[in-house]
Amino acid sequence: MIRHLVLFKLDDGVSRDESRVAAGARAFEELGGLIPELTSWECGWNTTDRPIAYDFAINSSVADAADLKTYLEHPAHQAAAGQWREFATWVIADYPF
Template sequence: MIRHLVLFKLNDGVDREGDERVAAGAKAFEELGALIPELREWECGWNTTTRDIAYDFAINSLVDDRDALKAYLSHPAHQAAAAQWSEFATWVIADIEV
């Protein structure tokens, strides 16, 4: 099993509440859990911490193996959601074998 973690940081000047792209991007990620069969677990949401070092949005997911992770990453719905986020955020990832 592989735990796939992603932390997103909104770009400077991007307002979570006032930017329609952000709302659309969050909705796109919220819907992925039901769209991609390789995902065994899917959680995402806004960080409740406002510290300077905190990221803004997180994804926590679980897949069976590297092939399932590749299928998830290449899935058209994932590609479309990630493309939306690339317009207004940066991110870091970690893939942990569990």
Template sequence: MIRHLVLFKLNEGVSRDEPRVAAGAQAFQELGAKIAEVVSWECGWNVTDRPVAYDFAINSSVADGDALQRYLAHPAHQEAVGPWGEFATWVIADYEI
């Protein structure tokens, strides 16, 4: 099993209540149910205010490396993540559990 973690940081001057950001968050809320390879899916906005905190997180899992590659290449994933490049940066970690 592989855990796929993604942390998003909104760009300077971008707020989570902007329509494009709200649409991006909604797309991620719905994404886990659209891709068969996803075993578990959680995502949401950070609830703390600390300088090192990121703004939005995805915590998901897939069966193995092949499933991770299929998830990443899936059109629904590409569609959901695409707009985030306009208003955020992110870091990821994929590790075995």
């Protein structure tokens, strides 16, 4: 199994209340039901307000590297990530568990 973690930081001046940000969050919320290779899917907004905190997180898992590749290349994932490129940066970690 591989855990896929992504932490998103909204760009300066961008609010989670903006319609484009809300649409991006919805796009990720829907991915868990669209991509069969995902064995688990969680995402949501950070609830703490600290300077080092990121704003939105994805915590998911897949069976193996091939399924991770399928997920990353899936059109729904590409479309969702494309939305976030307009207003955020992110960091990822993929590790076996």
